[in-house]
Amino acid sequence: MNVRIKAFARFREIIGAENTLDLEEGSSVLGALKSLSERSKDFRDACFDIDGTIASHVVLMINGKRISGSDRETVVLHDGDELAIFPPVAGG
C-alpha cells in the first residue's frame, strides 16, 4: 500500500516536503517512520529518542487529524493515507 508522508520544518529539510512510502498492509505509524529512518540517519536522530520511541515533542497527523497519546505508534495506516510529521519550532 502507498502512504504519503508530508513533512514540515526540520523534517522537510531532511526528507523533502512530500514522499510516498510503499508499505506492507497493516503497517503502523511506527513502521512508516522506521522505514524513513532507514533512508536517513538525520531523520532517525530527529524523529526518535535514543530508546527507539518516537520523540515526545513530534506532532503526528493522519489525514489532517492529530494522533496523540501512548498508542500513537501503533495506529495502523491504510492505503492512500497521508501521514504528516511536524516538529514544533522553538525560536523567537
Next chain:
Amino acid sequence: MLSQNELERYGRQMMLFGENGQEKLKSARVVIAGAGGLGCPAATYLAVAGIGHLRIIDHDTVERSNLNRQILHWDKDIGVSKTSSAGEKLMAINPDIEIEVVRVTLDEETAPDLVSDADAIVDAMDNYPTRYLLNHLACKFGIPLFHGAIRGFDGQATTIIPGKTACLSCIFPKAPPKEIFPVIGVTPGIIGMIQANEVLKYFLGIGDQLGNRLIIWDGLRSVLETIQVERDPSCTECSHITSNPLEKVK
C-alpha cells in the same frame, strides 16, 4: 475619548472599525514577553495600531548577531538593553500610547506580577520553559495568550483563550530539544505580525481567532497550513477551566 492627533493618526483604520473600535485598542494593556525577533515586529504593529499600554519585558542586551531580525534594535544600540532600545523606538513611532519597559528575566518569581493585570500576553520568547510559564499564568489568570515561534524559514502561531481553546500544553505537551536556532528576519517578521493581528482582532471582537488552530508557515515554499488542535481533557494546565473569564471583554 480620542484626541485630535489620534483621530488623524488612526483615521484610515477607523474606516474598518470606527472610533469605538479604536477606543477598545486604546484601553488595552498588552504584555509583550520578549523584545527579540518576534517581539520587535509584534510590538511595532501593536504600537502603530494604538494599543494604549504596551509592557515590553526582556532581560537581554543588544548584540550585533541580533540585528538580522530584531528590527527595533539598530547598530548604535549594541550593548544597550533591549528594553531600553525597543522603548526608545516605540515611543518615537507613536507618542500617543504608553510604553512601559521592564528589564528582568521572566521566571516563576517575576512573571506573575508582570502579567496578572494584562488584557493580553504576546508570547515572543525563544524557549519553551518560559513559554510554558506564560501559558500557566495565562490559564491561571484567564488572560489570552498569543503564541508564536520560529526556526529558519519556518514558523507557527496560535491563539490561546483559556477555558475556550487548546492551551500550549494541550498542543505541545513536550518541548522540542533546546538548540541555537538558525533564523532569517523575515520569518519572525511574518509570525510576529500574525500575533499582532490576532491581538487586534481579539480586542476589536472581529474576525475569527486562531483558537484551536495551529498555523504553520513554510517560507521556503510560501505555504501557510492549518492544523486543527483541541483541548486535552487531561491537560494539567487548563482542563479544570470550564469557562473563559474574559469572555465579557469582547
